[in-house]
Amino acid sequence: MSWFRTVVIKSFTKHSCPSKFTSFPRTPFVSLMNFSSEPTHEAKKSSEIVQYSGLGPTRPNEKPRVVVLGSGWAGCRLMKGLDTDVYDVVCVSPRNHMVFTPLLASTCVGTLEFRSVAEPIGRIQPSISTAPGSYFFLANCKGIDTEEHVVHCETMTDGADNLPPWSFKISYDKLVIASGAEASTFGINGVKEHAIFLREVSHAQEIRRKLLLNLMLSDVPGISEEEKKRLLHCVVIGGGPTGVEFSGELSDFIIKDVHERYSHVKDYINVTLIEANEILSSFDVRLRQYAMRQLTKSGVRLVRGVVKDVQSHKIILDDGSEVPYGLLVWSTGVGPSPFIRSLEFPKSPGGRVGIDEWLRVPSVEDVFAIGDCGGFLESTGKQVLPALAQVAERQGKYLSGxxxxxxxxxxxxxxxxxxxxxGDPFVYKHLGSMATVGRYKALVDLRQSQDTKGLALAGFASWFIWRSAYLTRVISWRNRFYVAVNWATTFVFGRDISRI
Ligand SMILES: Cc1cc2nc3c(=O)[nH]c(=O)nc-3n(C[C@H](O)[C@H](O)[C@H](O)COP(=O)(O)OP(=O)(O)OC[C@H]3O[C@@H](n4cnc5c(N)ncnc54)[C@H](O)[C@@H]3O)c2cc1C
Structure with a gap:
């Protein structure tokens, strides 16, 4: 096979000819100046030759370039559908995979493995790692120059030793902003410092490690009763589908795995779900009540309250009560990210990038926004769509066409x-909502809105529909296989409780 490898390497080298990368003159890296407040002659000289590199404008003999910011539901569905005979595709994102978010909560307690919900971008759009003019860049977009048709990016070096982040530019023919949203904290003190969000695989890993650490520490001699109760108190803030599904997973883990394998501490572990209004407010009232009964039966304490302050070991509610915690998970919806806030485009209600019915940013040429970061401008007369994977995915599909x-x-x-x-503008038709509540029970609400008629059920049959629906939606056959095997393994042997 060595001849085959040589051919592949040669053709790859030919394809990745650096002539596409141009150098833009730039000001020196700030990090170079950090060594001394007064740069030496050598430092000045070397900083002058630092070039601001990137991909320059496409030439007439090259394909036009679509630059996609983000590798989430919207960006990945778009890239999957783009015709790579027509376009070169460049994706800029701080992560090289897409997260299958509906199953993320299951990874926090080991029902599923992290790998099962992460899909590498190269599998979604193979051209990105093989075609001569298509690339994936691990970076954040920091700014957009719509006059010059250029995006300014900064690499994500993730704190790697001796490798400060550097900047580069990419010229685009068409730009698609699909950078999602960020968790809302409502400016509450201490949330960012002490709570864990549930949006990325890294968050799920952090939750799993903390949960298992607390379980193990609470069994070590010398710990007080009070501290043991605090360590094993898991508090979830936000009663939307994510908060409810995570609470359900946690209670399943406690009932099935903690009781069996951490039986010394089984009477100390508790889950509290705190919500300011109704839990699962987008669901039918009958389904909501079912969910509340089911969660209570599984041992989840439902508390209505508003968080005022988050401290390292306790949260303070608006009625002055204090809730000690060992694990705090924050899931109270999303809002525009600092990057989206920094863009000077007209915004939709709620601060998203304002778009028209064709998902264009109408104030500038060749820019589109899809998914959680885009919202219809008030002038379109359309409502801003909910921050859902089904919206993001269908916008990605529409825009690729x-x-x-x-x-x-x-x-x-x-x-x-x-x-x-x-041609036809984008039209969104809601397909319904689903959420699991633990113990093989789920809610399925297939009505288009709360006022219309349609199927709305709860119980084991819904749970079966929920699992089957998501299994078929998982992006690749590889991950579908992983998910099915993980579910079967958990059913037969229990969850993996090793803290790796
Ligand atoms: C735990 C959880 C469960 C969910 N369950 C469901 C569900 O069951 N059903 C449903 O319909 N919806 C669900 N959602 C909502 C759904 O996941 C989101 O609506 C969807 O991910 C939005 O897709 P998006 O592409 O707009 O953003 P995202 O999927 O968030 O992707 C945004 C991408 O942009 C990247 N990015 C961020 N900043 C920059 C930047 N400056 N430059 C470049 N790239 C950047 C990010 O790294 C990411 O790759 C769930 C969400 C979560 C967190």
């Missing part, structure tokens, strides 16, 4: 859209 048509019409280059007829 639109961009493919534009490209095939010969309008894929920058500033070439002119007065093109974009």
């Amino acid at each position: 639109l961009l493919n048509r534009i490209g095939k019409d010969g309008r894929g280059r920058a500033n070439s859209l002119g007065g093109i007829d974009l």
Whole structure:
């Protein structure tokens, strides 16, 4: 096979010809100046030759370039659908995979392994790692110059030793902003410092490690009764689908695994779910009541309250009561990220990037926004769509079709859209909502809105529908296989409780 490897390496080297990378003159890296307040002659000289590199504008003999910011539901669905015979695709994102968020809560307690919910981008759009002009860059976009058709990015070095982040630019023909949203904290003191969010695989890993650490520490001699209770008190803030599903998973873990394998501390571990209003407010009232009964039966304490302050070992509610905790998970919805807030485009209600019915940012040429970061402008007369994977995914699919048509019409280059007829606008039809509540029970609400008629059920049959639906939605056959095997392993042998 060595001949085969040589051919592959040669063709790869040919493809990745650096001629596409141009150097833009730039000011010196700030980090170079950190060594001394007064730079030496050598430092000045070397800093002058530091170039601000990147991908320059596409040439006439190259394909037009679509730059995608983000590798979430919206960005990945878009990249999957883009015709790579028409476009080169460049994705900029701080993570090299897509997270299958509906199953993320299950990874926190070991029902599923982390790998089962992460899909590498190269599998979703293989061209990104093989085609000559398509790339994935592990970086954050820091700014957009719509006049020059350029995005400014900074690498994600994740604290790697001796490797300060550096900046680069990418010219685009079409730009799609799909950078998602960030967890809302409502400016409450201490949330960012002490609570764990549940949005990324790294968050789920942090939750699992903390939970298992607390379980083990609480069994060590010398710990007081009070401290043991605190360490084993898991508090979840936010009664939306994510908070409820996580509480359900946690109670399943306690009932099935802690009782069997940490029986010394089984009477100390508790779960409290705190919500300011109704839990699962988007669901039918009958389903909500079912969920509340089910969670209470599983030992989850439901508390109505508003968090005022978060301290390292306790939270303070608006009625002055104090709730000590060992693990605090924060899941109270999302809002615009600092990057989205920094963009000077007209915004939709709620502060998202304002878009029209074709998902364009209408104030500038060749820029689109999809998923949780985009929202219809008030002038469209349409409501901002909910922050859901089903919205993001369908916007990604719609926009890939639109961009493919534009490209095939010969309008894929920058500033070439002119007065093109974009065809039908994007229309969203809600397919329904689902949530598990633990103990093989779930809610399925297939009504398009709370006022319309349709199927709304709860119980074991719903749980079966929930599992089957998500198993078929998992992006690849590889991960579908992982998920099915993880579920079967957990059912037969219990969850993995090793703290790795
Ligand atoms: C635990 C959990 C469970 C959920 N369950 C469901 C469910 O069951 N059903 C449902 O419909 N929805 C669900 N959701 C909501 C759904 O996941 C989101 O609506 C969806 O992820 C939005 O997709 P997106 O592509 O807009 O953003 P995301 O999926 O968040 O992706 C954003 C991407 O942008 C990247 N990024 C961020 N900043 C930058 C930057 N400056 N430059 C470049 N890239 C950047 C991020 O790293 C990420 O790759 C759930 C969410 C969570 C957290």
